[in-house]
Amino acid sequence: MMLAGYGILAVVLVLLPPSATPAGIADCDLGVGNTYVGNSTFEANLNHLAAELPGNVSTAHTGGFAVATVGADPDQVFALALCRGDVNATACRACVAAAFVDGKNACPGINGVTVYEDACVVRFSGQRFMDFLSPDQWQVTEMIWVPEQASESVNAPAVGWFNAAIAKILAALVDHAVATATGNNSTTKKYFATGEEDFDPNIYGFAQCVPDLTQEQCKECLNTFLFQAKQVYFGKSLSWVGMNSVWCRLMYSVRPFYGGRAMLQLSAPPPPAAEAPVLSLEPGAGKKKSAAGIAAVVASSVVVLLILSFFAVVLFRRRSKVTETDHQLRKITRAQCLIFDLPALQEATDNFSDNNKLGEGGYGIVYKGVLSDGQEVAVKKLLGTSEHGLDQLQNEVLLLAELQHKNLVKLQGFCLHQGETLLVYEYVKNGSLDNFLFDTSRGNTPNWEQLYNIIFGIAKGILYLHEDSSLRIIHRDLKSNNILLGEDMEPKIADFGLARLLEEGHTNTRTTRIVGTL
Structure with missing residues (x-):
């Protein structure tokens, strides 16, 4: 999967039992039109690809990577297969063949599936997902990624020292993998690196990008994973962590999981x-x-x-x-966006009591809270805090913290605490517009003058986003329950988790996936 269309449900299924290395997982795109029926032309084309691609990807000249297309529109099937750089042709062929079987079994009738096996990644879809790599489409913040982690911890001498060792090997792997794009060694696979670090226990890792990426795209992809690893997993001593997308993979483990001698031999960082x-x-x-x-x-x-x-x-x-490779969360400090601690928000919401619940959506639950200074706030507790919650946090904080308009809900701050991801907004008294439009039990249907002012306010907010703000933003999930109404029924546009930022001067863009609410 490549575009962050979280309005389309994505289901991740574990296919294999836990081991020293990540289990195989399948990522199913459950969106509108993302299905096919048995014995159809699409299924026949998919079966043809499943038979041909394992042999194509394992030939000597492909280097363990291949893309293919079979059929004609509307039954075309597009596929990508990438084997880990250390895997031989036989193992590569077997992994890709197994991935097709696992993907079809885990996501029956779904025409967009990504399967992450230990030794390979396979993606098949009815959409041209490779278009995402074109310069006008590539946006690393919209990349969907699937994290994996061990359930057990390492008996490391010190968690901080262990995390420093992880940071060292992952950073070295990223740099080395990117550097292979310009190397002259014909035996070195493009955008692939393995490493071993002399620690107690030893740490092993690998980094890899799809060869069709540009050097800058590979660097952005892997650096995003490196940043996520530091934000989400540091402070722990997990025995392995892997981060996967169609476009790149980054992983470490305290047990060897790749073949041959590591390309990088690293010493441990100095102890505390x-x-x-x-x-x-x-x-x-x-x-x-x-x-x-x-x-x-x-x-x-x-x-x-x-x-x-x-x-x-x-x-x-x-x-x-600010360099182009700055991660979005690093820009928050320039936007005067407060960082709240979790105990303060727990106290404000009476430990997220159901009595304080304001509403619940596909991405989180919203609670009313009262801060210690008496200020009323709305606290959104994001669901799916692994990749979905963090992606939405990045998008929402980056955009709203930089935007100031009376018809946009004001973001007060955020909280990122281990598994908890929360956004803190101004409290908007009258709730969402859908309550007024569709809840007949309330008996407070707005009159025409109020409706006109609401329509006009929404239009002004959208005009600001599209034309007048310093950032050109497309909301992509505008609906009645994302419009909040203030005390005087002044509308405020909310929920920018799916918003897309366009580059300066761009007046149009293309996407290969539908996002938003069905």
Whole structure:
């Protein structure tokens, strides 16, 4: 899957039992028109691809990657297969063949399926998903990805040290995989890297991109996963974590899972600084140990100052120039968007009590809350916090924090706490427009003047998004329950989780997937 159309239900099914490496999973696109019937022309074309592609992808000249198309519109089937760079031809062919079988079994009658096996990725669809790689379509923030993680933790010497080791090997893998695009070694697979790090326990990893990506696209894809890994999984000591998309994969494990010698051999990062020694009062040893203690303190202070200086330089550079590879969450600090802690929001909402529930949708539950200073807020607790919640958080925070208009709901801040992902909005007293339009039991149907003002306010908000704001934004999920009504029935457009940002000067764009609400 490639575009973030979360209004279309995507179901992820685990196909294989847990192991030292990730289990195979199938990602099913359950959208409008994403089905086919048995014994149809589409199924015949799919079966033809399932028979031909495993042999094509495993030939010497393909390097473990192939795309194919069979049939004619409207029964065309498009497919992609990519084997992990260390897998031989026989294993590659077997993996791709198994992926087709697993995908059809896990998602029967669905014409858009991505299967992530241990040694390969297979995607088949009735849509031209490769168009997503064209320069006018590629938006890494719309890339759908499926995370996997171990259920067990590692008995590491220190969680912080283990996380530093993970960060080191993943960053090195990203850099090396991207660099293979310009290498002259014919035996090196494009956009593929494996690594081994000397730690206790040893850490193994791999990074890979689809060869059809540009070097910049591969870099953006893998760096997105690297950032997500730091945000979601650090603070833990999981034995393995994998992040998968059609376009790239990034993984580490404390057990070897690829063949051959690792392309990168890394040393462990230095351990955390030890505590300064306690000064002894034993006769004859005081001066020596005092001098040693003072030297340790001085050395530690110098190290701390160097670290602080480094971060100060980095912070200054980030403030002075935002690079294109900045992840969206890094831009929040420039937008005056508050960061709330989870206990404060739990207290404000009476621990997310049902009595404070304002509504529930496909992406989260909204609660009324009262902050310690008496300010009323609406707290949206996102569902699917692995990839869906974090993607929506990024989109919503980046867009709303930069937008100021009376007909757009105001974002007060956000909270990202382990598995919890929450957005904090201004509290809008009268709820959503659909309650007034369709809930006849309320007995408060708006009159024509109120309806006219609501229509006019929505139009002004959309005009601001399309033409007058510094960012050109397409909402993509405008509906009555995403219009909130203030005390004077002033409309406010809400829920920007599916919004799409267009580049400056663009007046049109194309997409291969429908998004929004059915």
